[in-house]
Amino acid sequence: MSYDPNNIFAKILRGEIPCHRVYEDEVAPAFMDVMPMVEGHTLVIPKSPSRNLLDAEAKVLGQTMAVVQRVALATKQAFGADGVQIRQYNEAAAGQSVFHLHFHILPVRDGESIRPHTGTMADHGVLAQHAALIRAALG
Ligand code: DGP
Numbered sequence: 001m002s003y004d005p006n007n008i009f010a011k012i013l014r015g016e017i018p019c020h021r022v023y024e025d026e027v028a029p030a031f032m033d034v035m036p037m038v039e040g041h042t043l044v045i046p047k048s049p050s051r052n053l054l055d056a057e058a059k060v061l062g063q064t065m066a067v068v069q070r071v072a073l074a075t076k077q078a079f080g081a082d083g084v085q086i087r088q089y090n091e092a093a094a095g096q097s098v099f100h101l102h103f104h105i106l107p108v109r110d111g112e113s114i115r116p117h118t119g120t121m122a123d124h125g126v127l128a129q130h131a132a133l134i135r136a137a138l139g
Contacts, residue, residue, distance in 0.1 A: 003049050009100035020131035027063040030071045032127045035119040038106050040079040044068045045102040052090040052101050068103045074137040081107030
C-alpha cells in the first residue's frame with residue numbers, strides 16, 4: 001500500500017489542521033493525541049512521509065526515536081509518571097488507523113490503568129493545559 005498525503009497527520013504537518021504541539025525540530029513534531037489513553041498521551045510523527053515503520057527509512061527511524069526519547073522523558077516528568085509506554089501500530093490489522101508513521105507516548109503512574117486505544121475525544125482546554133505542562137518540562 002502506498003502513502004496517502006491526505007491522511008490527517010500529513011494535514012497537521014502542513015498546518016491545515018490544528019494540534020496541541022509540545023515540541024518540534026527538523027525531524028519531527030510532537031503533539032497531544034486527541035483521544036488520550038492516559039493523561040499526557042503524546043504523539044511523535046516524523047516529517048518524512050511513510051505509512052508506518054514498515055516502509056520508513058532506517059535513518060528517519062533513528063532520528064525519530066531520539067525525539068521520542070526526549071518527549072518521553074518530558075511527559076514522565078510533567079505527569080509525575082513512574083514509567084512510559086511507547087506504542088506503535090503497523091497497518092489496520094495491527095490497530096493502525098492513521099497511515100502516517102507515529103509513536104504513541106504514554107506516561108503511566110504505578111497502578112494506573114490505560115484506556116482502550118479507540119477512546120473518546122478529550123476536552124481541548126484540558127489538552128492545551130497538558131501540552132503546556134510538557135512544554136514546560138522540555139524547557
Ligand atoms: P493509530 O493509527 O491506531 O496508532 O492511532 C491514531 C491516533 O491518532 C489515535 O490515538 C487518535 C489520534 N488522532 C486521530 N485523529 C487525530 C487528530 O486529528 N489529531 C490528533 N492530535 N490526534 C488524532
